[in-house]
Structure formats: C-alpha cells, structure tokens
Amino acid sequence: MADVAWLIPLLPFVAFAINGVFGRKYLKKHTGLIANAGVLGALVVSVALFIAQLDHAEPQSVTLWTWAVSGDFALDIALRVDALTLVMLLVVTSVSFMVHVYSIGYMEHDPGFWRFFTYLPLFVFAMIMLVMANNLLVLFVFWEAVGLCSYLLIGFWFERQSASAAAVKAFLTNRIGDVGFLIGLLLAWYVFGTLDYDEIFAQAPAVAAATPGMLTIICLLLFVGAMGKSAQFPLHVWLPDAMEGPTPVSALIHAATMVTAGVYMVARFNPLYVLSSNAMAVVAIVGAFTALFAATIGLAQNDIKRVLAYSTVSQLGLMFMALGVGAFTAAIFHLATHAFFKGLLFLGSGSVIHGTNEEQDMQRMGGLFGKMPVTGSTYIIGGLALSGIIPLAGFWSKDELLGATLLAGGMGYLLYALGASASFLTAIYTFRMIFLTFFGKTRMETGRFSHVHESPRVMTIPLIVLAVGAALAGFVGVPPEHGLIHDYLHDTFIAAELAGLVHKPSTAFVLGVMAVSTLIALVGILIAYSIFMRKSPAPETVAGRAGPLHTLLVNKYFLDDFYDTVLAGGTRGVGWLFAWFDLNIVDGLVNLIGLIVSGVGGGLRRMQTGRLENYAFSVVLGTALVLAFYIIMVR
Amino acid sequence: MESIPILSLILWLPLVAAVVVLFLPERRAMFAVSLAGTLLSLVLSVVVWVSFESGAGMQFRETFDWLPALGIQYALGVDGISLLMVLLNTFLFFLCIVYAWASVHERVKEYLFTMLILEVGITGVFLALDFVLFYVFWEVMLIPMYVLIGVWGGERRVYATVKFVLYTLFGSLLMLVAILALYFVHGNTTGVYTFDILELTQGTYGERFQLWAFLAFFLAFAIKVPMIPFHTWLPDAHVEAPTTGSVILAGILLKMGGYGFIRFSLPLFPDASELAQTAILVLSVIAILYGALVALMQTDLKKLIAYSSVSHMGFVTLGIFSFTQQGLDGAIMQMFSHGLVTGALFLCVGQLYERTHDRLIANLGGLAHRWPVYATLLLFFSLASIGLPGLSGFVGEFMVLLGAFMTGTRIFGVLAVLGIILSAAYMLWMYWRVMLGTLKDAHSRLEDITRLETAVLVALAVVVVWAGVQPQIFVELFSADTSGIMQGLAESGVSSAVIR
Numbered sequence A: 001m002a003d004v005a006w007l008i009p010l011l012p013f014v015a016f017a018i019n020g021v022f023g024r025k026y027l028k029k030h031t032g033l034i035a036n037a038g039v040l041g042a043l044v045v046s047v048a049l050f051i052a053q054l055d056h057a058e059p060q061s062v063t064l065w066t067w068a069v070s071g072d073f074a075l076d077i078a079l080r081v082d083a084l085t086l087v088m089l090l091v092v093t094s095v096s097f098m099v100h101v102y103s104i105g106y107m108e109h110d111p112g113f114w115r116f117f118t119y120l121p122l123f124v125f126a127m128i129m130l131v132m133a134n135n136l137l138v139l140f141v142f143w144e145a146v147g148l149c150s151y152l153l154i155g156f157w158f159e160r161q162s163a164s165a166a167a168v169k170a171f172l173t174n175r176i177g178d179v180g181f182l183i184g185l186l187l188a189w190y191v192f193g194t195l196d197y198d199e200i201f202a203q204a205p206a207v208a209a210a211t212p213g214m215l216t217i218i219c220l221l222l223f224v225g226a227m228g229k230s231a232q233f234p235l236h237v238w239l240p241d242a243m244e245g246p247t248p249v250s251a252l253i254h255a256a257t258m259v260t261a262g263v264y265m266v267a268r269f270n271p272l273y274v275l276s277s278n279a280m281a282v283v284a285i286v287g288a289f290t291a292l293f294a295a296t297i298g299l300a301q302n303d304i305k306r307v308l309a310y311s312t313v314s315q316l317g318l319m320f321m322a323l324g325v326g327a328f329t330a331a332i333f334h335l336a337t338h339a340f341f342k343g344l345l346f347l348g349s350g351s352v353i354h355g356t357n358e359e360q361d362m363q364r365m366g367g368l369f370g371k372m373p374v375t376g377s378t379y380i381i382g383g384l385a386l387s388g389i390i391p392l393a394g395f396w397s398k399d400e401l402l403g404a405t406l407l408a409g410g411m412g413y414l415l416y417a418l419g420a421s422a423s424f425l426t427a428i429y430t431f432r433m434i435f436l437t438f439f440g441k442t443r444m445e446t447g448r449f450s451h452v453h454e455s456p457r458v459m460t461i462p463l464i465v466l467a468v469g470a471a472l473a474g475f476v477g478v479p480p481e482h483g484l485i486h487d488y489l490h491d492t493f494i495a496a497e498l499a500g501l502v503h504k505p506s507t508a509f510v511l512g513v514m515a516v517s518t519l520i521a522l523v524g525i526l527i528a529y530s531i532f533m534r535k536s537p538a539p540e541t542v543a544g545r546a547g548p549l550h551t552l553l554v555n556k557y558f559l560d561d562f563y564d565t566v567l568a569g570g571t572r573g574v575g576w577l578f579a580w581f582d583l584n585i586v587d588g589l590v591n592l593i594g595l596i597v598s599g600v601g602g603g604l605r606r607m608q609t610g611r612l613e614n615y616a617f618s619v620v621l622g623t624a625l626v627l628a629f630y631i632i633m634v635r
Numbered sequence B: 001m002e003s004i005p006i007l008s009l010i011l012w013l014p015l016v017a018a019v020v021v022l023f024l025p026e027r028r029a030m031f032a033v034s035l036a037g038t039l040l041s042l043v044l045s046v047v048v049w050v051s052f053e054s055g056a057g058m059q060f061r062e063t064f065d066w067l068p069a070l071g072i073q074y075a076l077g078v079d080g081i082s083l084l085m086v087l088l089n090t091f092l093f094f095l096c097i098v099y100a101w102a103s104v105h106e107r108v109k110e111y112l113f114t115m116l117i118l119e120v121g122i123t124g125v126f127l128a129l130d131f132v133l134f135y136v137f138w139e140v141m142l143i144p145m146y147v148l149i150g151v152w153g154g155e156r157r158v159y160a161t162v163k164f165v166l167y168t169l170f171g172s173l174l175m176l177v178a179i180l181a182l183y184f185v186h187g188n189t190t191g192v193y194t195f196d197i198l199e200l201t202q203g204t205y206g207e208r209f210q211l212w213a214f215l216a217f218f219l220a221f222a223i224k225v226p227m228i229p230f231h232t233w234l235p236d237a238h239v240e241a242p243t244t245g246s247v248i249l250a251g252i253l254l255k256m257g258g259y260g261f262i263r264f265s266l267p268l269f270p271d272a273s274e275l276a277q278t279a280i281l282v283l284s285v286i287a288i289l290y291g292a293l294v295a296l297m298q299t300d301l302k303k304l305i306a307y308s309s310v311s312h313m314g315f316v317t318l319g320i321f322s323f324t325q326q327g328l329d330g331a332i333m334q335m336f337s338h339g340l341v342t343g344a345l346f347l348c349v350g351q352l353y354e355r356t357h358d359r360l361i362a363n364l365g366g367l368a369h370r371w372p373v374y375a376t377l378l379l380f381f382s383l384a385s386i387g388l389p390g391l392s393g394f395v396g397e398f399m400v401l402l403g404a405f406m407t408g409t410r411i412f413g414v415l416a417v418l419g420i421i422l423s424a425a426y427m428l429w430m431y432w433r434v435m436l437g438t439l440k441d442a443h444s445r446l447e448d449i450t451r452l453e454t455a456v457l458v459a460l461a462v463v464v465v466w467a468g469v470q471p472q473i474f475v476e477l478f479s480a481d482t483s484g485i486m487q488g489l490a491e492s493g494v495s496s497a498v499i500r
Helices: A007-027 A030-052 A083-106 A113-132 A136-154 A161-192 A197-210 A212-229 A238-244 A247-256 A258-268 A277-300 A304-324 A328-355 A373-387 A393-408 A411-438 A457-477 A484-489 A494-498 A507-534 A539-546 A548-554 A556-607 A611-633 B006-022 B027-051 B080-103 B108-127 B131-140 B142-152 B157-190 B197-202 B207-224 B233-240 B243-268 B270-296 B301-320 B325-356 B372-385 B392-406 B411-435 B451-469 B472-491
Strands: A060-070 A073-081 B059-067 B072-078
Touching (some): A030 A083, A030 A113, A060 B392, A060 B472, A073 A083, A073 A113, A073 A136, A083 A113, A083 A258, A083 A328, A083 A457, A083 A484, A113 A136, A113 A247, A136 A161, A136 A212, A136 A238, A136 A247, A136 A258, A161 A197, A161 A212, A161 B392, A161 B411, A212 A277, A238 A247, A247 A258, A247 A304, A258 A304, A258 A328, A277 A411, A277 A548, A277 A556, A304 A328, A304 A393, A304 A411, A328 A373, A328 A393, A328 A457, A373 A411, A373 A507, A393 A411, A393 A457, A411 A507, A457 A484, A539 A548, A548 A556, A556 B157, B006 B072, B006 B080, B006 B108, B027 B108, B072 B080, B072 B108, B072 B131, B080 B243, B108 B131, B131 B142, B131 B157, B131 B197, B142 B243, B157 B207, B197 B243, B207 B243, B207 B270, B233 B301, B243 B270, B243 B301, B243 B325, B270 B472, B301 B325, B301 B392, B301 B411, B325 B472, B372 B392, B372 B411, B392 B411, B451 B472
Antiparallel strands (some): A060 A073
C-alpha cells in the first residue's frame, strides 16, 4: 500500500505544474478545478492509506532516488509513511481541500485567479512532502519550500506595498529560524554521521550518554527553526503581518497547516527530545510564555484576522508547552483539532470580509448575524471550540494538554498557570470578536449594512463541513488518554513513555481538570459578554478605559518597532559602513597604487625613448629577477 | 571515438566559426555560423559527457610535441572537474550567442568574432594539460574580454577595462614566474624538464619553495575568484560590461580561480595550502558576510549582483580549503550553480536595461504588472541565488557547509550560514523594489520578454532545477577526481582540522 504513497505529493504537484504553465493564457478559471482535483486526489489516497493501515501503521519508507554522495556523506530522497505522517496527511489534505473549494468562490473576481490556484497546490505539495520526509535534509528542503509558498501568497496582491513588506518580513524571519535549523542539521550529521530519522533515533541514546550537551544543542537549534516556522516568541512577528495575504491563505497556511510544521518537527524528533530535559524545558517555557503573551495582544486587536492570527500564535504555544512536558500525543491532538476550528474561523472571517465588501475592522461591524446566519452559526461553533467548551473539539485536546502539565509536576504547575491564563484570555478575546462582529447594534453605515450578504454556497459548504469537524473531531481523543488517536500514535511516541514522561491520571484528576477548564472558559465568555454585550458600548470606549495597557497591547509590546529600528536598522548601518569602506578604502587603495605606478611609469617614460620598449624591458627584467630569486633562494 | 580528436574539435570549432564570420557580409549568416560553431561545441561536450567514464582520471587525451626541446606539449584532456566546467562554458556561450541575436545590432561581426575567440581561450584553460599551453590560454582570454568591455561597454568602460586587465595581468605574471620556477626546480631535482601538468603534480617540492610558489599562484587565482580584498575590479567590470560580457565574466571567468585552486594549488603545494588554510578560511567567511552586506546597500542592479558573486564565491574557497571531500565537491557544485544562476541574473538585468534603459533600483518598480513571464523567471533565479533548497544554489552551499563543519572549528561554518539570511535580504529586497509595488508611468507600455529570450532563461532554469533535485548526476562526474585530490592531501599529511 505504501507503494502508492508517492501519489499523494505528486497529484497536487501535477496540478501546480499544469496551472503554472497553461494557467495564464489558456486555463484561466479552469485552474480552480484542476487544483481542486489534485488536492482531492491527495486526500483520497491519504484516506485510503490511513484506512488500510488503521490497525497497523508500521513505519514504511519508499526510496525515490539518490540525492548526492560525497565521501562518507550519502543521502536518498525517500518518503516515509507511519502513524504520525498519516495523521498529518489527513489533517493537511482535508483542510486543504476545504480551503481549495472555498477559494473558488472567494477568489472568483480576482484577476490573479490562475496564479492563486498555481501557488496553492504548490503549497499543498510542499507541505505533504514536509510531513512525508524520511530524513532531515528532505525535511529542510520542504521546510523552506513551504516558507517560499507562504512568501508568494502573503505577497499575492503585490501592488500593495504592505503585502510585499509582510512577505519579505515573513521570509526573513523564517530564514533566521532556518539558520538555526540548518546549523542543527549540520551538527546532527557531524555527530550521528547520518540524517536519516531512524538511524539518528537509533544512535540517540548512545550520543546522549557520551555527549549530552551536544544533543541538547542540536535539539535547541532545531527548535529555533520551529520557533520561526511556528511563530513562537521572539520570532512570532511575521505571522500577524502575514494576514496581508488572501484569507483562504491565512486559513490554510497561517493557521491550519504550515505553522504547525514546527510542532510536527519536535514531535517527530521525540526520541531525541526526551533525552534532553533541558531542551524539553526550553520548549515548554517558550511555548507557555508565547501562549499567554500572544493571547494578551489578541485582546486589543481590532482587525478580525489579526485577532485570529495572535490566537494562532497562542494556540501553537500551547502545543509546544505540551511537547515540552512529553505529552506528544496531546500536542498532535490539539494540532489536529486546531486545524479544523481555526481553519473554520479564518474561512468564516473571510466570509464576513467577503459579505461586507472588504471590511476587516471589527469596530465597524456588529449585528451581522441576521444577515449571515450560516457564517455566524459556524463561526460560533468555531469560537466555542477555540474557547474549549465541552464537547467541541478544542475542549478535549486543550484539556488534555493542560492536564499533562499538572501531571508533570515541578515546573509543570507554572506551565499550567500560564496555559490556563492563556485559555482564560482566549475565551475573552474570542467572544469579544464574536460579539463585536455578529451581535449588538451594527456600527456600519446604513448604506453599507444593507448590502451585507451571506456568501455563496461554494464558500458556506466548506464552513459547514469544517464546523462539523470542529464539533466532532475531539471524539478521536475520547475517552481521554485512551481514544483512537492515543492508540494510533502510541508506538510513535513510545520514547516518552520509556523516558518516564507519561503519567497515567486517575479518573478524578481528569474530571477535575475538565471542570476547572470549563469554568475558566465560561467565566471568560461571561466577562466578554458583560463588557461588550450587556451595555454594548463602542469598542473605542473600552479601549480608552484600559489606558496605557491598551497602548502597550495594541502596539504589540513595541517588539516589531524594536526589530525594525535595532535589527534591520543596525544591519543596514553595518552594510552602509562596509559599502563606504569598500568604495573608499579597499578600492581607494587599489586606485592609489595605480596612480603611483603610472606616476613612476611616467617618470621612466621620460628617460626612455619609447613606451612599448619600456614595458617589455621592465616585464622581462622583473620576471627574470623574480625567477632568479625563486631558483636561488627557495627550492 | 579514439581516432577523433574530440577535445580539439570542442576547443577550435569556435575559432573556425570566428574566422568564417570575418568573411561574411550579412548579419543573419554571421549568426548562423556562430550559432553552429557554439552549438557544435556544446553538442560535442555533451558527447564527451555521455561517453565519459567517472573515476578513470584524465580522458580523451591528445598529446603532441610542440617544443620538445623545452618539454612543451600540446596536451589536452578532461577529468570530471574540467568536464563540468567545459559543459558550463559551451552551454553559456551558446546561450549568449542566441541572446545576442535578439540584442546585439551594432558591430555584429566584431562582436561575434570577439565572443568566439573568448570561448576558445576559456575552453583552453580547462582542457590544457601543459602549463605553457594553459598559460597561453589564460592570457589570451584577457584580450577578447578587454575588447568586449572596452568597445561594447558603458560610460566608464575605459577605467573598468584597464583596471580589470592590469589587475588580472599582475596576478598572472606572478603565476608565470612560479610556473617557470616549477619547471626548473622539477628539472633540477628529477632531471626531467617538462611543463606536463600531470607529471609536475606528481612531484614533491620543498616546503619553502611550495610556500613562495603557492603565493604566486594564489594571487592569480584569488584575483580571478575574486577573494577579498582583491575584488574591487569586479563591480566596475560588471557595471561597464555589456550583458553577455557580464554573463561570461560571472558565469565562467570567476570559476577559473576556483578551478586553479583545485587543479594546481592543492595537488602541487599541499604543505603550503595547509599553512594558508586558516587565513583563506577567514577571508572566505569575510567574503560571504562582507560581500552580502555590501550588496545590501547597492543601488545599481549590476553592482548588487556583482557583490552577491563575491559572497557566493566565498563559499567556493571555503569549501576548497576545508580540505574535505564534501567541501571540495560542494565548491565545484557551487561554481557550476553560480555560473548558471548568476549568468541568468545578468541576462535578466540586461533584458530589463534594454527596455527601461535604467539599472538603478530606485527608478524601477511594479514591473511584474507588465511582465508576468519575466517576473516569474527573475523570481526563480533570485530564489536560486539565495540558495533555496531544491534548486542548484543550495547543493553547493550545503555541501560546503558540511565540509566546513568537518574541519572541527565549526565557527567558520556557523558564520557562513548567517550569509544565507543576508542573501535572502538583498535579493528579496531587490525583487520587491524592482518588480512589485506600483508601476512607473514611464514603463507602462513596455513589453514582456520575447519567446527567444524566455527560451534562453528557461534552458538555464531547467538545469538549475535538475542540479538541485538530483545533484548526484553531476557530483558523480567528478567525485572520484576530488577524492583523488583528497588522497593526495592525506598522503602529504594534510588534515582537515584547522587547529592542530
């Protein structure tokens, strides 16, 4: 069955190639269908592969060709199919397909329609390859390739300066992370002598025993790459700006799939990470801090997509927190449920933007529910799932990872406090967003409000499908710790169990954590209700009351400004200095020598009769002298 | 196949074409002959590639006595390293002539003649197995390049071309001295006076002699690469050179420096190479970072790409002087890739300049609106230039970094990796300023590149993808030869460890 695995990446790639070559001139609107067909094909094969291996997902690999052999370095391009890959494939291809369908409606009037449907399947191809890679190099190749797709799609509307700026910012921030990743990869080859997953894992315990510091460094460097790709503090700054891209892109790449690559990577390397408690601690703390940090910023954003962007950063932080305490299954579980409900919320926000004629500012929305019932209802389902309300998908996964921090003990209590606070704020900003958008009195001008309309079916049906996913996906993890996903991924994450990181909770504990989580979410929603619904004040008044705190949050703690002035400005300054140095000192010296030589030459010329003889004479004399020096002095 | 002197054909066919061109009256006929000559050279190089046996040392050898009394021969031959360079060379020249069909309309005869002679000179450098022959080609090649920049160049072409020629001449004269010294020293110790490159590389030389001779060769090669601080001729030469001149300059001329280090410096002077290792690694890393930072500040497109070349060629010297198989293989792949990618980038800039008559980044913008095909191809080559995995640029950089990490002093590798952030910064910034945003009014009626121009760039793009996806096709050509060089180093007691 794994023999057909190569079809999964190939089909979207073929769609990309066809649309890229023939899209602009010949296919035009048909590019949408071709892209959809390619991604649907990938989805079907993934599901078939999943079902065929439901009981028994032994890791299998397919070698395609030899990449390069140089001395003792040898590397094959190989695909891997195992439980973790299959889970990721299901998530990636199913959400991708929904987004592809939706985009046919959303992008209908865009002149770049064919270009959009060229980039989108290219992304799906790259993401599929990323999760199917069987060694670090192939992983890195597609790690950067998805970054490229992200660049192309963020900057899709390239006539906007802000879109191009955001695209470059995303690429460069990711490259900073990738440098860490690449150094980690090179060190891994230096230490293990291989880049193949299984061979690295097999040697890991021996290496950990011999040079534990080296293993920690490798884990941390790879994690730097994950921080870039998955937008963790302090490399998170690109993700909110990435909202410059068309909304389906935000849903697919900047919420559901690509940004989870970092989480996937750490989970994939679980046999390595469990051997370094220091690296695990860093992963957990960075994740937990980012979760809370981003949630606070989310409270103050007025752009509906930016709220969701900070929410994504925050939720990814929770996943890393879970990884850091060894709760790998919980992290992947949350990754999967998050893909559905966050994909849904983004597509829903796109539907709102579409229906309100390009309005993104929630301060100028309100009361849209009546006009857009399908979008509104599905959005609320997504919001409830995000806030963690039982029995929606987000509840089960978030609850499990919060519980895991408590079970870890020690630092785990701090992590729980951070994670639970983040969840509390999540409920507040989510329902602030829902209330400001769909309920209360509208703050739109009457002329515009009357034109608000529900989106066409091609957009609402994906919303409904994803809403079903957001509602029910959690049941793959029920009962807690013993659901389908736990059994399925058990062998993949066996290393955590062997390292003693997995604690079996009692039923009372599980129920207790659930009760607390539910309470936190409900209180959050109630607070949002009492602020934004009960008296339904203008959002500006609420902001005014928050004072300097609001200034701090709305400016994202001024971190972006710091980067712009200090890092980017500093680099430019050094560049300017070097350019000056190059022109005036290095080249200046060259010209000076030229001047001196021609001055001497001029003097000689007066003494000699002709110029040519002069040159010939000096060349011969000089050569002879130097040659004599060589032969006599040094042999 | 044995009876046909195929390397001589590859080498001299362009000369035949050049002579014929002199007697032709018509532009069309002149181009037909030039295209035929370069295409035939390319096809024959591919024939050599197909029948080439990896790991069998120098092949397709042709040896005739030239001046037997002095031990000078007409000797040609290829191993995997030189074959790849010859392939790159004949490929780029063919594409340049195709490109010139669309763009060169003045002094066509002289132009084609110059280009074809230039091809002979460069091919000769990579094929020669006799030092005198090698040196003749090395110097001969300067003349057409001098003419190309001096006649078809920009405003400051005289300054640029004199600087280029004097600089390289200075380096190569010292090399000549070292070649002669090598001849005498080898003759004195063995009694065999010869310029045979293979025989001379077999010999062993005293450490003090090695050091001085190494320095002379070093200057010649370092100026060609160019290594910092010998690089300032390059931006000037590029800015003033006509498009195809830049393509050949960046595409192949720079590779002669790297080729020289690999073919001569390492095998002839292993002990001196070892002594110089740390210094050259430091210079390489400086080139990578400094070149990139200076590129970041350039306002002229050609200068930006020129400085990016300085940065990228830093990876070549870093790889070579890591004294590891991966570093050496990576350096060769980096040279190959840089030739394709930077050649293509200069073609792109040329096309842009012909339409807008401007190369200043600040005066451009939004061109993607008018030129979808051009925009796609320029983006493609920009990404290849910043080493996007999956394209050729990544392969060389990655393998060089592998080698650098094996030297034990990982700081060189770590610092070099930082270069990939900077390269992304200057290329994407350039692309943003030139292609994206709003279109200037003055450019609102310009047409996208023609089919012919597209075809030239697509041909390059295909090889860039090929070498990125399946580099082994190219690596296996020369890895036996590089491992031979590594073995030679090991026998001389040279190790890759920087700190001993």
